[in-house]
Amino acid sequence: MPQSASTTTPTTSPARLMDGTALARRIVETTAERAAAFTARTGTSPCLATVLVGEDPASVTYVRMKQNRCRKAGIVSRHVALPAETTTAELVHTLTALSTDPAVHGILLQHPMGEHIDERAAFEAIAPEKDVDGVTLSSYAAMSFGLPGFQSCTPGGIMRLLDAYDVDPAGSRAVVVGRSAILGKPVGMLLLARDATVTYCHSRTKDLGAVVREADIVVAAVGRPELIRGEDIKPGAVVIDAGYNPGNVGDVHFASAVERAGLITPVPGGVGPMTIATLMEQTVTGAERQLGL
Structure with missing residues (x-):
């Protein structure tokens, strides 16, 4: 596993990349083993x-x-x-x-x-028991209250990335830029459940840069290319770019942000592969639950 990364220690060297592709590959391999065991047991x-x-x-x-x-x-x-x-x-x-x-x-x-x-x-x-993409009201309620259920796949994948790079949200200031029902809102709920102090930002947020500059963890999920600039990143912060725009461009201006962040996800190769891996994992979990395994 990658070495532990602080969410608050300033850095003057380029950020380390959070390799979602490699982590997703490991998740899919483990999921394939579980699927094979399920098939052997149930036919x-x-x-x-x-x-x-x-x-x-x-x-x-x-x-x-x-x-x-x-x-x-x-x-x-x-x-x-x-x-x-x-x-x-x-x-x-x-x-x-x-x-x-x-x-x-x-x-x-x-x-x-x-x-x-x-x-x-x-x-x-x-x-609800087949909502492996985590899009129903039932799944959202489960995420909000910490009950068993399926997570929205992109937020779930983001949390797995944070865990893989030893980023503990507890006590951190997390800023989520975006408030969609399947990404922004649920990822904020998951961070809150892990004891982060969460701020939601959106298109009507005044002085967005000033809010982002306070963040130990930034989740960019607004769907606007390169909206978050390097000068808006707190030195050493963890930057999760969940945006994907034409030209393989995220919601974060990568070239400038990488010079200030401690950890950052690339686009592509960061959040995207984790979304699909989480979907695969939750599908097998759904199968196991439905057959009482």
């Missing part, structure tokens, strides 16, 4: 159903990546492709059918969906 393989509405190129690519990871992890991938004109009612019907199918252990609804679809209604059609 069936863990199954993840992916549902995609329309043919958005980025979404198609993401789903294909997840299907490839499934194969490496010994997970059966069942893909359901729906036309772009699918209605909310039709999508809910599909998700309800998958939720009641005993051969399916996890469900991933790829987002974003068309503006005509009630996204929340679609997510809530996923049975």
